[in-house]
Amino acid sequence: MRTSTRVAGFVAVLALVLAAGWAGGRWLGPDEDTVAADSAGHGHADDATAGSAGGSAGGHGDHGEHGAAVAAGLQVSEHGHTLTLAEDTLPAGRQELAFTIEGEDGPVTAYDVAHEKELHLIVVRRDLTGFQHVHPTMDADGTWRVDVDLEPGPWRVFADFKPTGGEAHVLGADLFVPGGFEPEPVGEQQLAASVDGYDVNLGGGFTVGAASTLTATVSKDGEVVDLEPYLGATGHLVALRAGDLGYLHVHPEDTDRAEFATAFPSVGTYRLFLDFKHGGVVRTAAFTVQVEGAGHDHGTHSHGDEGEHEGGHKNGSEDGHSHDH
Template structure:
């Protein structure tokens, strides 16, 4: 091979590597100090309502500093991915939780599982809430669906005899990647013929109560089935750094606290007729009190202040399965 040809090939390869690094750098934010959210095991909600309280619970309301998943290591525990780059498609994500004496192999069961894993692309699409299996040596494994782009892997767990943690690590999937915008606030979602409407207060730094009503064919679904020990699971992810809140039913409502103003993507898991489904919402958390009333698909004309040009059905949730489910825009 001629020297000029070898040099040209090296330059092209370097350009491709630098280009991929630049694209990832736009979406891979720095890790930050965080405190794990904590709240009580939830009680079942009534008549089609799903509600909340987070893993490792010590009260119904998470503190303002409770966003988890912002760092890969804290308090002697680290999330270590076996591979930080994977090809697109159905792939196995393998990882360990490293403690001071090596991989952790003993966990407390929280909401029927030793560990809850959220895998989401950094533009908050491709959301999957799954439950890996653990090898005897402490290695966790689970198959997920990956599209090109930067992803965040969030592990929610409590080592036996230790504190609850939510740790996050970055996963990169090479390929053509165009981030999808979150769009405007949307408090209503449709998934598999179900309409889900979210209502409540969205105020930063204050105790927040949210309600979610599930209906089908205009009738409220009043027989939601327990899933992982609760009638509903709500994961909130902050746009920009993918800060994580996970809350569960408590007296028919979701009780939590948003630590800052900004845009959040909320994913609600609920189970009916043996199938777990995920409804997704985009919310704007305000700095001053503002009550976001329930946004109904069935009665869009009830709110005289609503823009008649808006289409509340544009945003629809994804479908899922008993042990893992995803949602894309």
Template sequence: MRTALKLGAYALGLVAVFAAAAGVGSIAGPAPAPAAHSDTRHSATTPTTAGHDAFAYLPGGLQVAEDGYRLQPLTTTLGTTGAAPFRFRVLGPDARPVTGYAVSHDKELHLIVVRRDLSGFQHLHPQRDPDGTWSVPLAVATPGQYRVFADFQPAGHGRPLTLGVDVPAPGDYQPAALPAPQRTATVDGYTVALDGALTPGTASKLTLTVTRGDAPVTDLQPYLGAYGHLVALRDGDLAYLHVHPDGAPGDGHTAAGPHVTFFAEVPSAGTYRLFLDFQHAGTVRTAEFTAVAGTAPATGHGEPGHTHS
């Protein structure tokens, strides 16, 4: 989980390359000019330059295995009647459980769980046993097929990885329609307003403003070393992207609200679901948005795409 938006496309065992030309995207309404800033994690061999109209990358979360590392669920189903331990391992190139990890935003590993229709989002932080087995209490609200993403960096490995795997919750699955694009979201009496637009193939500035009642929230609390965390998932394949805001608590220039700014780089046109985690008054809350990234006319530079995680 890093300082800019990185997006991973999901399909178990699938290796795909996405073409992305620079274009104008919208969440709801006209798109402003994108900011020329991005710090994207690249997992392919072709580097990406923010603002360039052609870039190549393989999105994170697309695969169950990458660079010799594999996500191995030990729990094979999820329950809807109460929390139960969800257990898994990350196997290394030697086929043994990984026991050494770099710390990113105060944690060795971040676990994202979401149903295939992009409902039921959870951002969790499991505990690791010395033998490399991770465990976290987990319950989902409704039956369905869930995607589980592990976001981590093995110790000594040159870059972070995001691996994904499907885990079912047995029962009568009734898919929910994706909410329409919107500029505001409410959660527990808080309103979060979204300003900015997604532009495929380049960095896009997104500013989220948190208010409570009619008052701006100016005392957001650091959560995992930041004033906000943003995850984006692409509708259709659950391509994964995790971002952190511009600036950090205590850096001398980043205010504790009401504005939290991110720089997002998405690899293609499409519909995305955005999940913002923020902490205030000792509680972490999640605001959810639907956003649409559009496409500009072809420039003749369409190249297969790459990711950040």
């Protein structure tokens, strides 16, 4: 066989091998678009297109293209900042939770104020019960401290903050509480809750990717109540995705009504916690939402309230705790 013929045959075989390898890579590993989409999941409303959802996310919730929310809080560390718990195991009961936000040069000590606080801390058991939204105090060395109520089981701690001169972050870390633990089921969709004599209803669109306005209505003795300002707004809404506890944090579209602009990032079950304030007391109502794909919509309607919460709630449901602030 002539040398030129052998070379041509080798080149043809090599081309086939390279083509097969490229195709295998497309099937067995993520392409560049997938990697870019996953990486985009760690931005924040301050540096993304939060406004495209029809309202401000208040600097807490992540938003992607066309206003679609992106779940945050899945990482303990990002962009040079790490959430470090002083203890990752605590006994059950009323306990002090201490932590630092570690930067490249040590603990961060300078933060921007967002919604009247330098740092918002969410503590929730992994079965989406025991929800608490608290505001710790910081020592001079950058250590944050706050008391929380803990029951046995695995917990997730979310720190929502913006270092001065830096980007906003939502970081998450696991906390373990030893003892007998039986998880509570998330349950079916539930858009109504009763808290300390208040009836709270949540309505809106619950479809993946579509910009939607969620509206909360708070009533007492059959009459809709006027909510009092809480953290500079008429309400405070946190959504957590069942399974991985992906974190969505949104705020009202305007300061007079409890209307929240958001878009859910994926199908699945979400637990939504609404803080509202009335009579000088902050309460939390919990809802369970089933988010469907395009072509499905299980929305309702209502108006809601805001408030400040420091209490736990079981099964995302109808029990709430009152707190004076």
